Amino acid sequence: MSITVYIPRDSGALAVGAEAVADAVLAQAHSRGIEIDLVRNGSRGLYWLEPLVEVETPQGRVAYGPVAIDDVPALFEADFLHGGDHALCQGLTEAIPYLRAQQRLTFQRVGVTDPLSLDDYRDHDGYRGLARALEMSPADIVEAVTDSGLRGRGGAAFPTGIKWKTVLDAAGPTKYIVCNADEGDSGTFSDRMVMEGDPYLLIEGMTIAGLAVGAEQGYIYLRSEYPHAERTLEEAIIRAEAAGYLGDDIQGSGKRFHLEVRRAAGAYVCGEETALLESLEGKRGQVRAKPPLPAIQGLFNKPTVVNNVISLASVPAILDKGAAFYRDYGMGRSRGTLPIQLTGNIRRGGLIELGFGITLKELIYDYGGGTASGRPVKAVQVGGPLGAYIPADQLDTPLDYETFIAAQGTVGHGGIVVFDETTDMAHMAHHAMAFCAFESCGKCTPCRIGSTRGVELLERIMAERGQGSDPAQVELLRELCDTLVNGSLCALGGMTPFPVLSALEHFPADFGLVAETAHA
Amino acid sequence: MPSNSNALESDSSLIKTITEKHRHQPGALLPVLHEIQASFGFIPKDAVKQIAEGLNLSRAEVHGVISFYHDFRYTAGPQARVCMGEACQSMGSAALLDRAKALLGDGVEPVYCIGNCACAPNIEVDHVYHGRVSPEVLDALLKKREAAA
Ligand SMILES: Cc1cc2nc3c(=O)[nH]c(=O)nc-3n(C[C@H](O)[C@H](O)[C@H](O)COP(=O)(O)O)c2cc1C
Ligand code: SF4
Ligand code: FES
Numbered sequence: 319m320s321i322t323v324y325i326p327r328d329s330g331a332l333a334v335g336a337e338a339v340a341d342a343v344l345a346q347a348h349s350r351g352i353e354i355d356l357v358r359n360g361s362r363g364l365y366w367l368e369p370l371v372e373v374e375t376p377q378g379r380v381a382y383g384p385v386a387i388d389d390v391p392a393l394f395e396a397d398f399l400h401g402g403d404h405a406l407c408q409g410l411t412e413a414i415p416y417l418r419a420q421q422r423l424t425f426q427r428v429g430v431t432d433p434l435s436l437d438d439y440r441d442h443d444g445y446r447g448l449a450r451a452l453e454m455s456p457a458d459i460v461e462a463v464t465d466s467g468l469r470g471r472g473g474a475a476f477p478t479g480i481k482w483k484t485v486l487d488a489a490g491p492t493k494y495i496v497c498n499a500d501e502g503d504s505g506t507f508s509d510r511m512v513m514e515g516d517p518y519l520l521i522e523g524m525t526i527a528g529l530a531v532g533a534e535q536g537y538i539y540l541r542s543e544y545p546h547a548e549r550t551l552e553e554a555i556i557r558a559e560a561a562g563y564l565g566d567d568i569q570g571s572g573k574r575f576h577l578e579v580r581r582a583a584g585a586y587v588c589g590e591e592t593a594l595l596e597s598l599e600g601k602r603g604q605v606r607a608k609p610p611l612p613a614i615q616g617l618f619n620k621p622t623v624v625n626n627v628i629s630l631a632s633v634p635a636i637l638d639k640g641a642a643f644y645r646d647y648g649m650g651r652s653r654g655t656l657p658i659q660l661t662g663n664i665r666r667g668g669l670i671e672l673g674f675g676i677t678l679k680e681l682i683y684d685y686g687g688g689t690a691s692g693r694p695v696k697a698v699q700v701g702g703p704l705g706a707y708i709p710a711d712q713l714d715t716p717l718d719y720e721t722f723i724a725a726q727g728t729v730g731h732g733g734i735v736v737f738d739e740t741t742d743m744a745h746m747a748h749h750a751m752a753f754c755a756f757e758s759c760g761k762c763t764p765c766r767i768g769s770t771r772g773v774e775l776l777e778r779i780m781a782e783r784g785q786g787s788d789p790a791q792v793e794l795l796r797e798l799c800d801t802l803v804n805g806s807l808c809a810l811g812g813m814t815p816f817p818v819l820s821a822l823e824h825f826p827a828d829f830g831l832v833a834e835t836a837h838a
Numbered sequence: 839m840p841s842n843s844n845a846l847e848s849d850s851s852l853i854k855t856i857t858e859k860h861r862h863q864p865g866a867l868l869p870v871l872h873e874i875q876a877s878f879g880f881i882p883k884d885a886v887k888q889i890a891e892g893l894n895l896s897r898a899e900v901h902g903v904i905s906f907y908h909d910f911r912y913t914a915g916p917q918a919r920v921c922m923g924e925a926c927q928s929m930g931s932a933a934l935l936d937r938a939k940a941l942l943g944d945g946v947e948p949v950y951c952i953g954n955c956a957c958a959p960n961i962e963v964d965h966v967y968h969g970r971v972s973p974e975v976l977d978a979l980l981k982k983r984e985a986a987a
Contacts, residue, residue: 365957582909600865703924735924
């Protein structure tokens with residue numbers, strides 16, 4: 319009987335050499351006359367161990383990582399194909415504390431199964447949510463999603479069920495489901511992991527959304543930086559169509575749902591839902607004024623659900639296991655689980671899915687093991703490039719939507735970036751302004767012109783900081799941030815002040831200020 | 839130069855084929871531009887008129903879209919990109935960008951997150967991603983492509 323070996327096809331694992339390792343394992347097995355069955359799975363999200371090689375044994379899957387090509391002969395010598403001991407052996411994968419302590423609902427299959435195998439998908443609870451949905455009325459599906467407490471995981475945290483109800487109640491025969499797979503926030507990759515590691519999950523979630531609101535066409539707006547995800551999704555869609563999970567007659571129900579992947583073109587602002595719709599329509603990705611809401615007049619002016627990948631991927635489990643099951647995870651008004659992405663200067667970076675409420679400190683030290691450099695943490699940015707910088711002495715903050723809003727921050731898409739003490743926070747503030755200037759869609763003056771002014775101001779402050787900054791310059795920067803907050807149509811201009819002002823507030827010395835001036 | 843005009847003719851028929859293929863798709867312009875760029879490595883300036891006619895748009899509209907998106911360009915794209923997203927910066931990608939610029943000059947551009955932030959810093963060389971890139975690895979990758987060229 320041949321031995322099953324798993325080596326990820328996840329693009330993150332490929333970027334650190336998984337393909338070469340897979341080739342080396344196949345070549346070694348061949349030259350030793352050993353038959354192996356190589357499965358190219360998704361990533362378990364234990365990225366510091368990638369490339370992670372797993373072997374199926376009677377006790378369960380045994381993990382080895384991070385494996386370099388040069389390690390492969392020694393692994394064979396150590397009989398890793400039977401779970402043999404070796405310096406890279408991490409024991410049973412499921413027993414690795416980082417993974418064992420998680421609450422994997424949305425990510426239950428990612429890294430476990432062969433992403434493109436429909437049999438694997440069904441054998442691991444796949445398409446059970448759709449089966450339930452096909453027996454329910456649209457209103458009941460929407461109610462289940464509402465009851466689960468699921469809020470949008472793309473950033474704005476709007477209740478998904480309420481959005482769906484608006485589209486369900488909207489008149490007209492043509493409606494759309496649009497999946498926001500633009501995943502532009504730095505420090506995030508959970509959408510990518512799902513699309514590469516469990517594509518049928520997203521397809522199932524979108525199909526359920528279509529049944530819930532009466533939409534027969536879906537689009538996945540996918541960032542162009544994700545070519546692997548694109549290929550995986552394209553192939554999964556073809557297979558799902560062939561198996562009757564997409565198309566004109568879903569599982570004999572007479573219901574239709576078609577799905578298409580559309581490649582974005584490298585504009586961060588197109589992650590904003592109305593800019594995204596403009597882009598899907600083939601136009602410049604400029605933000606639309608709201609109202610009308612996309613739920614009423616969205617793609618091609620039709621009622622449209624726009625949801626993030628993780629929001630949609632959370633739905634099948636809610637339908638399968640029930641709204642209460644999902645709602646039982648989390649804290650306060652943040653229900654369910656959040657796939658957290660622990661990144662940056664961190665020893666053990668990766669994907670951590672947990673109910674809301676875990677603190678940054680637990681994540682960074684218990685899971686992450688502190689910084690990669692071994693130096694003290696200086697600051698942590700949560701929620702993407704528009705998220706606030708949190709200083710090292712405030713890491714008791716629990717991940718929860720309301721807590722972060724109260725602290726002038728955002729949980730966003732669940733990305734956490736750790737910085738060590740060598741970081742120049744004035745430089746990071748400058749970067750935030752420059753990013754806003756680079757990505758501005760140009761619709762509002764404060765964002766278009768103001769961000770460039772902000773870059774200039776920060777350059778002046780940084781040039782002068784050696785002699786102590788001129789408080790008047792800092793005052794101008796604050797006023798500019800005020801204008802951005804109050805005069806921007808979308809969060810790109812509206813939230814760029816978060817990283818800028820939080821850096822200024824917590825790290826005045828980096829701006830050449832003594833603490834009192836900064837707080838004045 | 840007859841060979842050149844032949845080339846132009848076949849360019850123009852390829853652009854026509856691509857435009858025709860997508861014209862019935864709602865919101866066809868981005869798929870058309872992506873496919874043209876994949877074929878040529880950039881959007882040939884002359885293509886704008888043809889795309890506009892094929893999709894029943896004005897030339898200004900087509901140009902407006904090309905100039906809006908960072909991906910679309912009228913000249914060949916960079917050979918390498920260095921991620922300047924925050925996670926990669928926390929692991930020293932600014933120094934990588936300087937180093938790559940010293941070696942490749944204008945052939946390097948920043949990119950803002952390629953979605954591998956737990957294995958920072960990241961770079962892309964000839965459309966292939968590399969994670970956990972040290973200055974030495976960067977040098978080796980860029981020298982390797984130089985040798986191959
Ligand atoms: C500048 C900007 C960029 C955004 N980028 C993304 C993105 O990449 N992915 C995403 O899902 N939402 C993004 N959003 C949020 C979307 O506008 C929208 O709230 C979301 O797609 C709704 O889906 P959800 O309710 O499932 O989160 C962005 C918003 C802004 C203002
Ligand atoms: S804030 Fe900036 S990105 Fe947002 S709509 Fe205004 S100009 Fe466009
Ligand atoms: S910030 Fe560089 S890959 Fe995300």
